[in-house]
Amino acid sequence: MSIHFFKCNFVKSKLPTRSSRYRIGKEIGGAIYLHRDYEDELGEAIVQAKLHLNDEVDYTIVKLNLKTKAISFICCDDFDIEDEPEVGDSIIVHPDGQTRRRSKAKDPEIYHHKWMFVADDYKGFDVERSRMRSLRWINLKGLNKRKIGKKSYWVENVLPRLNGQPRDEVSEPRESWGEQLSECDKAAKPMTEVPRHKTAIKRGSYSKPVKCLLRDGLLSDSKVFFDYGCGHGRDLDLLADIDISCQGWDPAFRPTAPKNEAAVVNIGYVINVIEDPNERADAVRSAWALAKEVLCVAAQIEFAAPEKEQQVFGDGYLTSRGTFQKYYNQHELREYLQDVVGTDAISAAPGIFYLFKCEEAKQQFFATRFKRRYTVPRQRISEVLFDQNRDLLDPFMERLTELGRVPAASEYAASNAIIEKFGSLKRAFKLIQKVTDESPWEEIAQKRCEDLLVYLALARFRKRPPLSKLPPTVQKDIKVFLGGYKVACGRADTLLFRAGDPDAIDQACQRSNVGQLVDNALIFHKSCLDSLEPLLRIYEGCARALVGELDDANVIKLHRFSGKVSYITYDGFDKNPHPQLKERMKVSLRSLNIDWFDYSTWDDPYVLLEKFELVNDNYKQRILFERFAKSLRRIGIVSNNNQLKKSELSIRLKNSQVHLQGHRLVNS
Numbered sequence: 049m050s051i052h053f054f055k056c057n058f059v060k061s062k063l064p065t066r067s068s069r070y071r072i073g074k075e076i077g078g079a080i081y082l083h084r085d086y087e088d089e090l091g092e093a094i095v096q097a098k099l100h101l102n103d104e105v106d107y108t109i110v111k112l113n114l115k116t117k118a119i120s121f122i123c124c125d126d127f128d129i130e131d132e133p134e135v136g137d138s139i140i141v142h143p144d145g146q147t148r149r150r151s152k153a154k155d156p157e158i159y160h161h162k163w164m165f166v167a168d169d170y171k172g173f174d175v176e177r178s179r180m181r182s183l184r185w186i187n188l189k190g191l192n193k194r195k196i197g198k199k200s201y202w203v204e205n206v207l208p209r210l211n212g213q214p215r216d217e218v219s220e221p222r223e224s225w226g227e228q229l230s231e232c233d234k235a236a237k238p239m240t241e242v243p244r245h246k247t248a249i250k251r252g253s254y255s256k257p258v259k260c261l262l263r264d265g266l267l268s269d270s271k272v273f274f275d276y277g278c279g280h281g282r283d284l285d286l287l288a289d290i291d292i293s294c295q296g297w298d299p300a301f302r303p304t305a306p307k308n309e310a311a312v313v314n315i316g317y318v319i320n321v322i323e324d325p326n327e328r329a330d331a332v333r334s335a336w337a338l339a340k341e342v343l344c345v346a347a348q349i350e351f352a353a354p355e356k357e358q359q360v361f362g363d364g365y366l367t368s369r370g371t372f373q374k375y376y377n378q379h380e381l382r383e384y385l386q387d388v389v390g391t392d393a394i395s396a397a398p399g400i401f402y403l404f405k406c407e408e409a410k411q412q413f414f415a416t417r418f419k420r421r422y423t424v425p426r427q428r429i430s431e432v433l434f435d436q437n438r439d440l441l442d443p444f445m446e447r448l449t450e451l452g453r454v455p456a457a458s459e460y461a462a463s464n465a466i467i468e469k470f471g472s473l474k475r476a477f478k479l480i481q482k483v484t485d486e487s488p489w490e491e492i493a494q495k496r497c498e499d500l501l502v503y504l505a506l507a508r509f510r511k512r513p514p515l516s517k518l519p520p521t522v523q524k525d526i527k528v529f530l531g532g533y534k535v536a537c538g539r540a541d542t543l544l545f546r547a548g549d550p551d552a553i554d555q556a557c558q559r560s561n562v563g564q565l566v567d568n569a570l571i572f573h574k575s576c577l578d579s580l581e582p583l584l585r586i587y588e589g590c591a592r593a594l595v596g597e598l599d600d601a602n603v604i605k606l607h608r609f610s611g612k613v614s615y616i617t618y619d620g621f622d623k624n625p626h627p628q629l630k631e632r633m634k635v636s637l638r639s640l641n642i643d644w645f646d647y648s649t650w651d652d653p654y655v656l657l658e659k660f661e662l663v664n665d666n667y668k669q670r671i672l673f674e675r676f677a678k679s680l681r682r683i684g685i686v687s688n689n690n691q692l693k694k695s696e697l698s699i700r701l702k703n704s705q706v707h708l709q710g711h712r713l714v715n716s
C-alpha cells in the first residue's frame with residue numbers, strides 16, 4: 049500500500065448513516081430521499097401526495113421536504129446501474145395538492161451514497177459494494193463540496209482520481225470486493241465474460257414493451273404471458289397484481305424456471321445486451337417458439353445511445369460497466385427480426401415490434417388500431433315502444449355504434465331477445481332510426497367505411513391477408529360497407545398510391561378543416577387525427593407503420609411536399625399556456641430514415657404560441673386557448689410560425705407590462 053497515496057488523498061474515513069427518524073433514506077438539506085420501494089415509511093404523507101400524481105410518472109426516488117412537507121417524485125432511470133445516478137425529471141406535490149414539474153438539468157445533479165436510499169437486503173444493486181465506494185471517495189482531499197453534486201464536476205474532478213486509485217489502497221482489501229457479492233449477485237452469476245445480468249434494472253413500473261401490449265389490448269386477463277429474459281421480474285409482479293397469469297425465465301435471475309408456451313411472449317431489452325450474434329438470434333427464435341399468438345421484441349434504439357464515446361466491441365459497444373449494448377435503428381431492427389423469424393415485424397413504438405403467429409390476432413390488432421370511437425346518436429323523440437324497451441335497446445345501440453351497421457345474430461350476444469321482441473335485428477334498428485334520426489347512423493357508417501379503407505390500404509405494407517383470414521366481423525364489415533373484398537382492396541390501393549403523390553397530399557392538406565396550414569405542412573394536435581380525410585390518415589399511418597406509436601408526442605406535422613411526418617412533443621400541452629418544445633421525431637417515408645431531436649436540455653427552448661390553431665372545435669379547452677391567444681394578439685404578440693424562443697416571449701410580455709397567470713394576461 050502506498051503511504052504517499054493515503055497521505056495525499058485521505059483523511060479519516062467516516063461514512064454517513066441512514067436517517068434515524070425513518071430508519072432508511074438519506075437526510076440532507078432539510079429533506080429525506082429514499083427509493084420508492086421504501087416509500088411507505090413516509091406514512092400518510094405519501095398516500096396523500098400520490099392522489100395528485102399522474103399514473104404515468106415513472107419515478108424511482110421519493111423526496112420529502114421535512115419543512116414544507118412537499119413530496120417530490122423523481123425519475124432516476126440509472127439508479128440501479130450507475131454508482132452515482134443522475135437526478136431526472138420530477139414532479140413536486142405540495143401539501144395543498146398543487147403540483148409542479150422540474151426538468152432534469154442540462155448538467156444533471158447526481159446522487160451520492162445511493163446505498164442509503166435502500167435497505168441492506170435491496171436486490172437492485174450490490175449495497176455493500178456501494179457503501180465501499182462511498183468510503184473510497186468521501187475523504188478525498190480538495191473536493192469542492194458545493195460543486196460535487198453536479199455530474200460535470202464529478203466526471204472531471206472525482207472520477208479520474210477514483211479510477212486512478214489503486215484498489216489495494218482503499219479502506220477495504222481487494223479480495224473483499226470479489227467476496228462481497230450481494231444476495232442478488234450470488235443468484236445472478238455472470239454467464240459470460242460480459243456481465244449481462246448487470247443490465248437488468250429494478251423497474252418502478254411496467255417496461256415500455258409491456259405498456260404497449262396493454263395499450264394495444266394484446267395483453268389482458270384472458271391471455272397467458274411469458275417474459276423471456278425477465279431480469280428481476282418486475283413486469284411479472286405488476287401483471288400478477290392485475291390478475292394476468294404470467295411466468296418468466298432469465299438465465300441469470302430465474303435459470304431453473306420452466307420455459308412455457310404462452311399466448312403473449314415478451315423478450316424485452318435482451319437482444320441488445322447479448323454480444324454474440326448467434327446467441328442473440330437463438331434467443332429470438334426460442335422466444336418465438338413459445339409464442340402462440342404474438343411475440344413482442346424490444347431493443348435499444350440508436351437515439352437512446354449515450355452521447356459520450358463508448359468502446360467498440362463486436363457489432364456494438366462496451367459500456368463503462370463492462371456490459372455490452374447494441375443500438376439498432378428502427379428499420380434495421382425490423383429487417384433483422386423478419387430475417388430471423390421469417391414473419392412480418394410490426395412497429396409498436398420506437399425499438400418495439402410485434403411478431404404475430406396467429407393471423408386472426410394480427411388482423412384484429414390492425415382493425416382496432418384504425419377504428420375510431422363514436423358517441424351514440426341522441427334520441428330525438430321518445431316513442432312509446434322505444435321507451436318501453438330501453439333496457440334491450442340501449443345496449444343494442446351501443447353495438448350498432450361500434451359496428452356502424454346492423455350486427456349479424458352471431459355478433460350480438462342478446463340477439464335472441466331482440467328478435468323475439470321486434471321480429472329481427474333490422475326491424476329493431478329501423479325503430480331506433482325513427483326515434484333518433486337517420487343521419488347520425490349514416491355518418492357512422494360512412495366513417496366506419498373510411499376506417500376500413502385506411503386499414504386495408506395500410507395492410508398492403510404487410511401483404512394483405514386473404515379474406516378468410518380476417519376476423520368474421522371485419523369480413524362482414526367489408527361486405528356491407530364496401531361491397532366485397534376485391535372492390536375494397538382496389539379502392540384502398542388507389543388511396544395508398546395517392547398517399548405517395550405530393551400534389552394529392554398538398555391538396556388534401558389544403559382541404560383539411562382541422563389543424564394549421566403553414567407553408568410546408570399541416571400541423572395539428574394528435575386528437576384531430578381521426579378527423580382527417582382517409583388520404584391523410586393513410587399518409588400518417590405509413591409513418592406510424594415505420595415508427596410505431598409515440599405515446600408522448602402530442603402534435604403531428606404532415607409535410608405537404610417532402611413525404612415526411614413529424615411527431616412533436618410539447619411539454620404540458622393542456623396545462624401550460626405556452627408549452628415548451630421538448631422533442632421531435634421526423635420520419636421520412638421516402639428514405640425510411642428517422643431523425644430524433646432532443647430539445648429538453650436547451651436553455652432557451654421554443655414555446656408554442658397559439659395552441660387553439662392546432663385543436664378541433666370540440667377540444668375541451670379550445671375556447672380558453674383561443675381567448676388567450678386573442679388577448680396576446682391584441683398586445684402584438686404573434687409569430688409567423690406559431691412559436692417563439694422562451695426568452696423572446698418574456699421580453700415581449702415585459703415590454704407590454706403584462707405577465708401570465710395560467711391562461712390569462714395580467715397587468716404587471
Ligand SMILES: C[S@@+](CC[C@H](N)C(=O)[O-])C[C@H]1O[C@@H](n2cnc3c(N)ncnc32)[C@H](O)[C@@H]1O
Binds near residue numbers: 321
Ligand atoms: C436489460 S435486462 C432486461 C430485463 C427485463 N426484460 C426488463 O425489461 O426489465 C437484460 C436481461 O437479459 C438477460 N439475458 C442475457 N442473455 C440472455 C439470453 N441468452 N436469453 C435470455 N435472456 C438473456 C439478462 O440476464 C438480463 O436479465
